[in-house]
Amino acid sequence: MGQRSGHQEGGKKLEVALSQIMEAEEVQTNAEEDKETKAKVQKLTSVFGVADLKNGAVGLYNIGQSCWLNSLLQVFLMNTCFTGILRRITVPPDDKQKRRNVPYQMLLLLEKMQHGKQKAVYPEDLAVCLSLHRVKLFVQHDAAQLFLTLWNLIKKQMKKPELVEELNDLYTICVQEHLACQKCSSETKRNSSMLTLPVPVLDSNSHVLKSLEDCLQYFFRPEELTDHNMCFCEHCGKKTPFLQSTKLVHLPQTLTIHLKRFCFRKSAYIHKLRHYLPFPEDLDFSAVLTENQCQADDKEKAAWKYEIFAVVAHSGSTTCGHYCAYIRSLTECKWYCFNDSHVCQVSWDDVKCTYGHSELHWGETAYLLIYMKKPPQ
Numbered sequence: 001m002g003q004r005s006g007h008q009e010g011g012k013k014l015e016v017a018l019s020q021i022m023e024a025e026e027v028q029t030n031a032e033e034d035k036e037t038k039a040k041v042q043k044l045t046s047v048f049g050v051a052d053l054k055n056g057a058v059g060l061y062n063i064g065q066s067c068w069l070n071s072l073l074q075v076f077l078m079n080t081c082f083t084g085i086l087r088r089i090t091v092p093p094d095d096k097q098k099r100r101n102v103p104y105q106m107l108l109l110l111e112k113m114q115h116g117k118q119k120a121v122y123p124e125d126l127a128v129c130l131s132l133h134r135v136k137l138f139v140q141h142d143a144a145q146l147f148l149t150l151w152n153l154i155k156k157q158m159k160k161p162e163l164v165e166e167l168n169d170l171y172t173i174c175v176q177e178h179l180a181c182q183k184c185s186s187e188t189k190r191n192s193s194m195l196t197l198p199v200p201v202l203d204s205n206s207h208v209l210k211s212l213e214d215c216l217q218y219f220f221r222p223e224e225l226t227d228h229n230m231c232f233c234e235h236c237g238k239k240t241p242f243l244q245s246t247k248l249v250h251l252p253q254t255l256t257i258h259l260k261r262f263c264f265r266k267s268a269y270i271h272k273l274r275h276y277l278p279f280p281e282d283l284d285f286s287a288v289l290t291e292n293q294c295q296a297d298d299k300e301k302a303a304w305k306y307e308i309f310a311v312v313a314h315s316g317s318t319t320c321g322h323y324c325a326y327i328r329s330l331t332e333c334k335w336y337c338f339n340d341s342h343v344c345q346v347s348w349d350d351v352k353c354t355y356g357h358s359e360l361h362w363g364e365t366a367y368l369l370i371y372m373k374k375p376p377q
């Protein structure tokens with residue numbers, strides 16, 4: 001494991017090579033675009049290599065409480081759909097902008113992981129880059145929040161609109177929020193998009209939800225807004241009870257589910273919920289949600305069949321914890337556990353250890369679940 005084939009490029013040489021290729025790309029005309037695109041891809045692969053960490057998996061050294069960053073980076077960089085977009089970014093024109101550019105630094109890190117011969121590499125340049133964007137290093141972070149921060153930075157700094165669109169298609173969940181007055185039946189609808197589905201693991205009476213499917217159903221359940229939660233209805237001219245519901249419109253290729261295991265209960269103290277919560281290898285959303293919880297046609301729903309790709313797991317407490325990532329390599333179809341610089345091959349049974357256990361204080365619990373859409377049959 002960790003053995004790389006191919007040559008080792010000097011960082012500077014690589015940057016120069018890359019910028020030359022990118023400049024060449026800029027001046028090309030639209031004529032014979034297909035042919036030229038193929039040529040460009042060939043040129044790029046000669047720099048970056050064809051394989052997405054094909055010959056095993058490479059760890060990332062912990063540079064001071066950076067397990068959250070390492071886990072998220074592995075989830076991004078092991079996703080061949082994401083790296084396919086990353087490889088086509090425009091290289092920033094000067095050193096200062098290169099240092100500040102998150103997608104560019106991710107690309108350099110990917111190159112370092114692919115073409116080095118080490119079992120693990122240091123993500124220090126990317127960490128410095130993130131610190132320039134006010135992401136604090138050497139402190140414990142919430143991986144779900146950081147996933148959003150990282151994704152926004154990547155999206156913002158990808159200059160090509162077509163890449164931003166592809167990135168949105170790859171990760172964005174579309175929902176429709178419904179708000180219906182219970183007195184006059186007038187209804188308002190609003191489309192919105194989300195990067196993760198933040199599903200509760202307890203119901204409103206603090207009862208444990210039994211499975212991921214239950215959590216998803218609970219997330220999409222309609223909710224009555226009564227008493228002090230009543231809203232003003234323009235038709236009725238007063239505050240009335242409302243029914244609020246979220247309907248699923250579209251699911252992306254890479255779907256991230258955030259299990260809300262950190263909760264505020266009674267006080268400002270953040271409590272971690274460690275109870276057992278199984279999640280399936282295969283997940284069919286059209287079978288989990290009811291007709292009423294969806295706002296999608298049959299063709300869209302037919303594509304809601306997923307298989308698990310990765311699990312970002314948290315162990316320990318909210319104040320003193322550790323993250324690692326279990327990822328199924330898309331090129332090898334093997335599971336790996338990425339624990340900073342330590343990477344080992346594991347089985348699906350090992351991944352199931354992240355279902356959680358109320359008794360185990362330091363025990364691992366899944367925190368982010370990343371599912372991939374199955375290819376159409």
Ligand code: ZN
Nearest residue numbers: 181184233236
């Ligand atoms: Zn009304």
